Amino acid sequence: MTQTDLYRGYIDCLNNQDWQRLHRFVHDEVHYNGDRVGLSGYRAMLERDFREIPDLYFDVQLLIAEPPFIASRLRFNCTPKGTFFGLPINGKKVSFSENVFYEFLNDRIRNVWSVIDKAAIEAQL
Numbered sequence: 001m002t003q004t005d006l007y008r009g010y011i012d013c014l015n016n017q018d019w020q021r022l023h024r025f026v027h028d029e030v031h032y033n034g035d036r037v038g039l040s041g042y043r044a045m046l047e048r049d050f051r052e053i054p055d056l057y058f059d060v061q062l063l064i065a066e067p068p069f070i071a072s073r074l075r076f077n078c079t080p081k082g083t084f085f086g087l088p089i090n091g092k093k094v095s096f097s098e099n100v101f102y103e104f105l106n107d108r109i110r111n112v113w114s115v116i117d118k119a120a121i122e123a124q125l
Helices: 003-015 019-025 038-052 118-123
Strands: 026-032 059-066 069-078 094-105 108-116
Touching: 003 019, 003 059, 003 069, 003 094, 019 026, 019 038, 019 108, 026 038, 094 118
Parallel strands: 026 108
Antiparallel strands: 059 069, 069 094, 094 108
């Protein structure tokens, strides 16, 4: 299975909130933006995201693989419940992108570097 296939499986896991499969795609010692969060911390972050944004859906717009790295541009059209990135969204529909890089180790995501387009969100408020 290629890293691209693994990544698409990971995105499917997120979109279906299939947390029992998350360990198949994410390393036990995963780091997020330089901080070691571990698998349990990463899962907790994702579960919180879905609680705060019930209609969250990860839409892959661009995917580039250069093993052991993957670069992806994700698109979101969602309705956060309250404050999101310090912005008072409060149920308003917003669209934005995330540019994210992943590093794989032993066929699982070991490092994640993410940048979300907060300016796009601010422009919609």
